[in-house]
Amino acid sequence: MPSETVRITVDTLAFAVAQGSLEVLLVKRKYEPFKSYWALPGGFVLDTDFSLEDAATRELYEETNVSNVYLEQLYTFGDKGRDPRGRVVTVAYLALLRQEGLELRASTDASGVAWWPLSDLPSLAFDHEQIVSYAYQRLKYKIEYSPAAFKLLPQKFTLRDLQTVYEAILRKPVDNRNFRKKFLSSGVLQELDETSQEGSYRPARLYCFSEQDFEKLPDRPVFVF
Amino acid sequence: MPSETVRITVDTLAFAVAQGSLEVLLVKRKYEPFKSYWALPGGFVLDTDFSLEDAATRELYEETNVSNVYLEQLYTFGDKGRDPRGRVVTVAYLALLRQEGLELRASTDASGVAWWPLSDLPSLAFDHEQIVSYAYQRLKYKIEYSPAAFKLLPQKFTLRDLQTVYEAILRKPVDNRNFRKKFLSSGVLQELDETSQEGSYRPARLYCFSEQDFEKLPDRPVFVF
């Protein structure tokens, strides 16, 4: 009665913002199916994985050497025929991180790992293009009502850094002054005593994100631009 | 390499509003595990199910005789130990429907089907209580930015009917006049030439929902009360 053999994988779509552009982390497949295609890092859930998120964390680490990142479940894909090897149900995860300090390293069953700009992706294995667009949609909404954007920034950042993240994700410029006003009046930013000298102009104040103050906000979109 | 045997089920949490109260559809289990506990309708994904949503639709029909309802994927639960029979990954679905015209009928492996008020549920099998609270959370947000509430109403309805749905889900009274104003000015309601006589007072105008006009709205919360 209980169905044929169904196998479960977890795939992770990792986002980061680099030089004002939104990028995703991909691995190049060394073997069939979809040999030499780029794909999301991921793989089969093992007996030793307590949770699906644990599995996603482990696979991300094994396939890219990336660890310690924010993860959340995205969507589960299970249509017949999405994997030529048989029925495979994939639980997709969304990861948000910074590129600095990473040492990308492909596993032995991959021939490469790299960041790709979302606006210029290669064609992907399986139905991974669908996962990418689903994840991007989610991210766009998420930065409006959650502290998601801060997962893409270092602890200390300037308002310009924060705005760059929003503009990269929204793909449109936002009004400098209204952006600052909305964030400063929201109370989620803690002003630090440090500044950041970027160029031959006025240095920008550094801030850090206050999780506690964020909790006080209503849980509906507050960072809408 | 590809893990132990993992089995996949789809469980559906069906919501409806009856007499101003939000209710969920449950089935009573006839066999172990969790014999005689109430649980969400659902079961194993079969080879014949093309998609996971197809599987959810089929299981809902087999276990409760309910068909033709709105379904959307909710979340996937896969922690070890959530099912005593072994590793079971459950893809949970959210269903929205009306109770009128249904003929609930339990399958042979269940000893009952019934609507339960969300505010007064029995203790549930597996981790189904977690699924219920996740679904309720989702529904609460969903009626703010999506036409979800209309899935719980007949084609023709009064503004009072609509308000009752919102109040049942939000669990709080809403200002009558502001509620009407917001919906009427949103443009998603088409005024009909009919009225509904409910009691010994002024009859209420009937409206229907316009999907097209809804599409024109910004995709952020517009029905917030």
Place this chain on the structure above:
DNA sequence: TATCGATTACGTTAAATTTACTGAATTACC
């Protein structure tokens, strides 16, 4: 047939928020 209770339906106003701006302050560089 006039009044009453209940509910639908329409408006009004003050407060809060959003949007589109003006312009000053600070830095490195020449």
Place this chain on the structure above:
DNA sequence: GGTAATTCAGTAAATTTAACGTAATCGATA
């Protein structure tokens, strides 16, 4: 000491929200 570039402070009109008052319409009642 001026210039370019960017950070940062603020203002004012337009829009939206929140909290109300009140008229219109029905069946029931007397």
